[in-house]
Amino acid sequence: MKVLLLEDDELVASLIEAVLTGLAADIHVHHAATLTAARHIWQRQGADLVLCDWNLPDGYGLDLVRTIRQSSEHTPVIIVSASSDRDNVKRALHLGVIDFIAKPFDVSTLHQRLLPVFERINAAELSDSPSLPLLDYWLEQALGAKLQLPGELGAETITPLLNQPAPLTPTELAARWKNETALVTRLLQLANNISLKRSGNAISRPADAISILGVAMSLNCAMAMALNSARGLSHPVLKQQAALYQAHAEQVAAIARAMALSIELDGASCHAAGLLCRCGELALLRTLQDYLDQGGKIDDHKIEDILKRWGPRYGNRLKIQWQLPIPLRELIGAVHVPPTQTTRKALLVMHLAGLRVSSRLHGPEAERLLRRAGLNPDKWLNKA
Template sequence: MKVLILEHHLPTAELLETVIMGLAPDIGVHMSRSIEDAIRVWHRHLPSLVISEWSLPDGSALALVRHIRARDKTTPIIMLSARTDKETVLTAARYGISGFIAKPFDVALLHQRLQPLLRTDTAPDRPAPPPLDRYLAETAERAIQLPTDIEQQAVLALMERRQELSPAELARHWRGLAALSARLLDIANSASLGRAGKPICKLEEAIAAMGVEMALNQAFALSLDISRSLADPRLGERARYHLQQAEQVAAIARGMALSLGLEGVAFYTAGLLSRVGELGVLRALQDFIRQGGSISEPQIDDSLSRWAAGYGNRLKIQWRLPLHLRELIGAVHQLKSSSADRGPLLMYLAAMTVAGQQQQDEALRLMRRVGLDADRWQRPKALPPTDDC
């Protein structure tokens, strides 16, 4: 299923995308910021649902509605608007708009309104998925999703305190959540790079860039995405292992950086995101099962072995992560022979330490090269994240 979003305010468009992507495993979202582009996208992709803001910088979205309705009388069109007066609602009805949602919208209400339009996983005529390798290749070409288990009640409790929460405090609450951290960095960088060209590497900076309110809305939208949880216990077990590995690399890398007088936040973030390729593959495998596919244990491990690196590279590009952060993440898995920067060296050493390889000659040589105390890191105790990292 394909969905077209016409919304000029990028954070709102990204929030809509988060809600929509959580409603079915095979949705493709196309976003436009102008009426002209939306018409072009509609002709190219013929989406099954259109969601549009009412007023745009280049005119009223009714122009898009008229264009579609002249050619298609049935595709649902949902209009978002801060105008909720009777005349606006009646105008929407006259033009053949299927639904009207007032802005600013409530995320839970939006989820509820869109759910019957987008749930396709239980349709009786749903085709069987393609062969597994082809499915994974096709999924890699779309927006890759990660599994996540953000608790709705925890987010709602934070939303009740939204007026008193600072970006730093919110970042502390969410420091260990890889999927949420990646999503917020993605949104913040899409806005920051377009506005000032300055990349954002830290969760706190990402929250500050979009605002506490929008960050909380994004977290709540992710918490509503039950399709992101891994129902298959085999996949869940592997996800827990890779998350644990990522958290250990993050803590060790941060501790090493702080011991050298370096700021630890970027190292922690890179470690936390170092297994996103594996998590992306596991989410794709769960979606494959939901669509009627079957997978054996050897196929799961083979898919992880062959596809994790590619998924990881795609995600780093998809999320618009800064080049420096991408290099830190990549060094966890492979150190470039030409690398002289201490950052990638520390990430590689952290990965070796978590793997129990810190006593190998290569690890000892690299520790001396970057200035680490080799004796200390034979039995490392990673420092817990604090405000000064």
């Protein structure tokens, strides 16, 4: 399903997009920040659903609605705006707008308002659904769309944080979410979008990302992800593989942080990089689950081979999609590939942590790398 989202506030757009993509597995959101860009998207490819703001840098949301109605009378349109006075609502309804959601909105309320709209659209399309392509074509096509990670973050874990008498600090919130891979990457992505535009500085530490976004917005992002109805994996083999990859990433993160702190390096960045070191495989597992949910078939015995072939490509795509800063990308890559810049101790630390978790940190070469990084071989070498 194609959704056109017209919203000039980047953080609000990201929040709405998180809610949208959580409603179903086959949703592709095309975001425009200006009326001109939204018109171009509509004229080029149309949409099954349109959400638009009212006031925009180059016009009004109703101008887009008028463009849509020239070629489609039935495409559902929802206005999401702070301009919710009676006259504006009347004009929107006159042009066939099906709902009007006022800002600022509650994430849970937005989810509840959008859910029946998606159910109606899906019911209308069910009788005319095309046959699924072959798996390799599906995986290739998914690389061009917005990839997501599976996650088990529940709304019940976020709701108490919204109502605490004393708000949590960014450091406290980062500590609570230190092993929530999907959420950490989302917060880093949003914060870097802001930080790179403001100062040109890249963010690698989750606590810094929360500081830039603010605790309230970070909690809203977490709630949007928690409401993702398609967040989990139901296929037993995929679920088992995801648990293994997640456990591996958490172990790499913990060991990399401990190694880094022992030689006075930035432990938080190394921990974040370790947590993301299996993001490609996790996103691939989510895409395979989507394929199964759409009626596709996958041979369980071939899943491991699929992960080996496609996992690195999905990982590289995510680094670009998330706009991760170059230093953080290099730390993630060093887990899997020996760093050529052996003078950068942080890269050595990431590679050594990956070797240790895989029980491959032994022998003279491993001892040499540990000493080069300034680490004590007696403490870190894998025991025979």
